[in-house]
Amino acid sequence: MLYPLSCRCGAVRGTVETAAPHERIVCYCADCQAYAHLLGRPAEDLDARGGTHALLTVPSAIRIETGAERLACVRMTGRGPIRWYAACCDTPVANTGPVMEAAYASLLGPVLGGAGPALDAAFGPARLFGFVHNARGEPKPPRTPFLGVYLRVVARSLRARFDGSYRRTPFFDPATGRPRAEPRRLAPEERARLVAAAAQG
Template sequence: MHAIRCQCGTVRAQINGKGIHNHIVCYCRDCRAFAHFLGTGEGTLDAQGGTEVIQVSQARLQFSQGVEQLAAIRLTDKGMVRWYTTCCKTPLGNIMSDPKMAFIGLIHTALDRDNIDKDFGPITARFETAAALGVAKPAQHGIFPVICRFIGMSLAARLSGSYKQSPLFDVKAQLIVQARVLDAATVAALKAE
């Protein structure tokens, strides 16, 4: 098990068992905008604006307390659902709105920092590096293996039916909280930061 907790400790969860996962850094403007929306850029983003993420099956995620503190936003009405805590604005992770796409990209700020590499291995891929901050961009790498593991994770969840065990969707396959869609002007301002 890998412990998950928000910065103030009100929300607690864990990732159960072993399974397919990805350990990546994403430099996209959307991930940066999310961190700026929460006011957590300094603690969430690396020096070049990257967000360290662990992708796992949602069925492996289990909350033990604080579910009532969960909230979600979307940068567009069709964009990813980005989860955070209302108690202390800790970014938790990103999912697709379709419950059959049963992965969650957990953001390092809610993970057990001391055990990330032990539990998930080193960073194996860097995405959207053209959007990284600074002149010398990190090299983009590891995309094909990440896509293969992602497909494997999603296919296994669909075939086994485990996608129905996500704690972020109810029995009617609806998000447990309604995601707020940010207006275009707000998103543009966040991406400009």
């Protein structure tokens, strides 16, 4: 079964396979919150507690059918993921590893149509919560261990390297291994300003 993907304006559209390995995650880290502020719609892209809803899956399960040329990307730091968005309307799309061989992608809530019953029915409810100390309000969301997720991602990455499926990705050029768009690297002062804005809610 295929689940639809779309940016807000509909110029970027695609699908993700519901049967592919996946986890539903809510991340409250400072950079995810700052990223929502960078794209200009934190009230829409974050939940009420500042969480970013994500579907962690394999890139080979994702198809961008129209508008791939509109994808742009940014890196908040030199060590963080590549954060992809639709430049036509600044819709967050996905986070990926910095290299194609990492073979993971976290599709973000807005491109999935937001968190809700349809997403829960297709992929199950969110059960993993990261960086909960950054969540707004009390009590904090439950702290969940990520070791199992990390090991599953590593195992998937190794399988993808073995069977060659890591090359089937809408985010990297399979011939060169380079991102399909050049990542913009935020200056430290720009990131600091966005993190401060996110901390104020």
